[in-house]
Amino acid sequence: xxxxxxxxxxxxxxxxxxxxxxxxxxxxxxxxxxxxxxxxxxxxxxxxxxxxxxxxxxxxxxxxxxxxxxxxxxxxxxxxxxxxxxxxxxxxxxxxxxxxxxxxxxxxxxxxxxxxxxxxxxxxxxxxxxxxxxxxxxxxxxxxxxxxxxxxxxxxxxxxxxxxxxxxxxxxxxxxxxxxxxxxx
Amino acid sequence: xxxxxxxxxxxxxxxxxxxxxxxxxxxxxxxxxxxxxxxxxxxxxxxxxxxxxxxxxxxxxxxxxxxxxxxxxxxxxxxxxxxxxxxxxxxxxxxxxxxxxxxxxxxxxxxxxxxxxxxxxxxxxxxxxxxxxxxxxxxxxxxxxxxxxxxxxxxxxxxxxxxxxxxxxxxxxxxxxxxxxxxxxxxxxxxxxxxxxxxxxxxxxxxxxxxxxxxxxxxxxxxxxxxxxxxxxxxxxxxxxxxxxxxxxxxxxxxxxxxxxxxxxxxxxxxxxxxxxxxxxxxxxxxxxxxxxxxxxxxxxxxxxxxxxxxxxxxxxxxxxxxxxxxxxxxxxxxxxxxxxxxxxxxxxxxxxxxxxxxxxxxxxxxxxxxxxxxxxxxxxxxxxxxxxxxxxxxxxxxxxxxxxxxxxxxxxxxxxxxxxxxxxxxxxxxxxxxxxxxxxxxxx
Numbered sequence: 001x002x003x004x005x006x007x008x009x010x011x012x013x014x015x016x017x018x019x020x021x022x023x024x025x026x027x028x029x030x031x032x033x034x035x036x037x038x039x040x041x042x043x044x045x046x047x048x049x050x051x052x053x054x055x056x057x058x059x060x061x062x063x064x065x066x067x068x069x070x071x072x073x074x075x076x077x078x079x080x081x082x083x084x085x086x087x088x089x090x091x092x093x094x095x096x097x098x099x100x101x102x103x104x105x106x107x108x109x110x111x112x113x114x115x116x117x118x119x120x121x122x123x124x125x126x127x128x129x130x131x132x133x134x135x136x137x138x139x140x141x142x143x144x145x146x147x148x149x150x151x152x153x154x155x156x157x158x159x160x161x162x163x164x165x166x167x168x169x170x171x172x173x174x175x176x177x178x179x180x181x182x183x184x185x
Numbered sequence: 186x187x188x189x190x191x192x193x194x195x196x197x198x199x200x201x202x203x204x205x206x207x208x209x210x211x212x213x214x215x216x217x218x219x220x221x222x223x224x225x226x227x228x229x230x231x232x233x234x235x236x237x238x239x240x241x242x243x244x245x246x247x248x249x250x251x252x253x254x255x256x257x258x259x260x261x262x263x264x265x266x267x268x269x270x271x272x273x274x275x276x277x278x279x280x281x282x283x284x285x286x287x288x289x290x291x292x293x294x295x296x297x298x299x300x301x302x303x304x305x306x307x308x309x310x311x312x313x314x315x316x317x318x319x320x321x322x323x324x325x326x327x328x329x330x331x332x333x334x335x336x337x338x339x340x341x342x343x344x345x346x347x348x349x350x351x352x353x354x355x356x357x358x359x360x361x362x363x364x365x366x367x368x369x370x371x372x373x374x375x376x377x378x379x380x381x382x383x384x385x386x387x388x389x390x391x392x393x394x395x396x397x398x399x400x401x402x403x404x405x406x407x408x409x410x411x412x413x414x415x416x417x418x419x420x421x422x423x424x425x426x427x428x429x430x431x432x433x434x435x436x437x438x439x440x441x442x443x444x445x446x447x448x449x450x451x452x453x454x455x456x457x458x459x460x461x462x463x464x465x466x467x468x469x470x471x472x473x474x475x476x477x478x479x480x481x482x483x484x485x486x487x488x489x490x491x492x493x494x495x496x497x498x499x500x501x502x503x504x505x506x507x508x509x510x511x512x513x514x515x516x517x518x519x520x521x522x523x524x525x526x527x528x529x530x531x532x533x534x535x536x537x538x539x540x541x542x543x544x545x546x547x548x549x550x551x552x553x554x555x556x557x558x559x560x561x562x563x564x565x566x567x568x569x570x571x572x573x574x575x576x577x578x579x580x581x582x583x584x585x586x587x588x589x590x591x592x593x594x595x596x597x598x599x600x601x602x603x604x605x606x607x608x609x610x611x612x613x614x615x616x617x618x619x620x621x622x623x624x625x626x627x628x629x630x
Contacts, residue, residue, distance in 0.1 A: 023437050023438060023439040023572065024439060024440050024441055025438075025440075026435055026438055026440075026538075027431070027432060027433060027434060027435050027438070028432050028433070029432065029433045030432055030433055034540060034541065034542055035433070035538075035540040035541055035542075036541060037541040038541075042471050042473075043474055043533075043535075045532070051529075051530060052530070053530045055476070075306075076306055076307075076308050105458070106458040106460045106461055106464075107461060107464075110455075110456070110457050110458070110461065118244070121455060121456050122455060122457075122483070125454075125455060126243075126491075127455065127483070127486075127487055127491070128483060128486050128487065129243045129244075129247030129248065129486075130242075130243060130244065130245065130246055130247030130248030130249065130250075131248060132244075132245070132248065132310075136310075137313065137314050138310050138311040138312045138313055138314065139310055153482075155248060155249050155257040155307065156248055156249060156256065156257055156485055156486050157482070158478060158479075158481055158482035158485065159478070160482075162464075162476070162478070162479075163461075163464040163479065164464070165468075
């Protein structure tokens with residue numbers, strides 16, 4: 001009987017030790033003050049900022065370094081104006097279709113399709129419907145309208161201004177025009 | 186029935202009867218068709234093909250319109266009959282609107298202006314290429330009745346399979362436990378009866394046979410005691426070392442996130458590139474937790490998951506609820522299709538956390554090194570709930586730097602240094618370590 005008690009005690013200890021391993025909690029650290037930054041890390045919480053988050057949007061009326069002002073407004077008139085007048089500042093030597101394709105396939109191809117025919121994977125799987133082909137006559141997209149749409153979004157499409165920077169947006173625009181030309185062939 | 190086999194005559198009469206029957210059924214069919222047609226004319230879709238209309242709708246209209254829900258534009262089920270009844274507008278007006286809504290607004294049409302203003306001046310794309318037949322097909326599709334909801338039928342089925350999947354394992358385990366319990370009981374009983382037999386036969390169990398003698402002789406043997414003590418110390422040292430070495434390592438860490446975002450559905454099933462959401466992994470130290478506007482890029486249109494997305498573990502209702510949590514965080518009013526401005530940040534829990542004294546840069550690994558996300562993060566595209574796959578220890582980093590060859594081909598930046606270093610080490614492929622990837626100052630400064 002004594003042996004039985006000893007065995008159960010051993011099992012109980014083992015169980016209690018192993019059951020402490022909880023994957024939903026982080027492990028112990030030796031010197032947490034060496035692990036945790038004194039300065040603000042990205043995305044952390046802090047009462048010093050509005051809403052308690054460090055990640056803030058730029059103050060209204062300011063432009064971050066490396067960014068420039070896009071003066072055409074997010075309105076129907078702005079769209080028409082961009083469509084008619086906005087031109088790609090990248091010249092033919094700066095346009096890089098390899099990078100353009102890489103970016104396009106990540107950010108646009110999932111809905112618009114890698115060929116630009118509006119048959120991306122999400123459309124094929126019927127998650128998102130009604131994506132137009134780039135050669136759609138009713139829309140008659142131009143480089144200005146493409147850039148405006150990437151910048152502000154249009155209807156159900158959201159803005160991609162925070163995922164790709166200005167130069168990348170123009171690379172994508174150039175690549176979309178190439179896809180459009182290929183579709184119209 | 187017998188008669189039909191008796192003679193040719195009877196047989197022919199039988200056939201005659203059948204012909205009459207056939208005529209009758211065809212007449213009934215015709216009548217039904219007429220009835221159907223009259224009904225369908227009352228639905229204003231006398232000459233369109235709803236199937237064709239559906240594909241036209243999905244390619245042209247579905248970006249902004251749903252049948253039963255307001256989206257960028259109004260819901261379109263029975264749009265033609267609604268317009269005719271409420272505003273006295275006919276198909277000709279609709280066709281003019283579809284082909285060139287801007288022109289119709291400019292012409293000063295009252296209802297065109299009303300709807301344009303109601304949707305905050307969002308202009309509908311012109312579809313000049315749609316033929317009359319296309320528009321008829323489209324309207325035939327929109328005139329269809331709403332299909333009866335299939336969801337309530339699907340849910341008990343899903344629940345059933347869930348129960349079936351959960352029950353057997355529990356049952357088997359319970360049965361096993363019961364079996365073992367019975368075995369243990371049987372052994373105890375056998376022992377008891379044997380003891381009783383022994384007592385009955387007068388066999389005395391001596392003290393030495395029972396216990397104690399082995400333990401006594403062990404204690405008396407000092408060499409054995411010494412060896413066991415050393416062994417015990419060594420094993421406990423081994424386990425203590427193991428325990429202390431795993432402190433600060435979060436391999437397998439799998440916290441419960443405020444919204445159960447399934448990488449399996451997004452990156453796996455739908456094949457969305459990792460960098461679509463984690464876009465700063467291309468350009469920054471951090472891979473970046475996407476802000477909710479990136480979620481809303483797609484979830485503006487996807488307010489509920491497809492029934493096929495539900496698994497035995499998580500129902501459709503569960504996933505729909507998670508999307509509602511996103512809407513609450515983004516301040517998106519799904520019924521009104523606009524942002525309310527009342528946002529609240531989602532408190533995601535950071536899983537992969539490097540100590541403050543080490544520097545790691547995502548863009549350097551992802552863009553320059555061309556390392557796949559899965560190399561360090563494991564099969565993310567299969568994870569329903571993400572856990573930390575790799576230990577993220579220094580030894581783990583160093584090991585990879587020793588084994589990984591740098592992609593120097595077609596990279597003008599590396600040409601010269603590659604030539605020099607490969608001559609120095611006498612190899613044609615350089616590892617990260619040979620390029621200085623083991624220098625302390627690379628990551629600790």
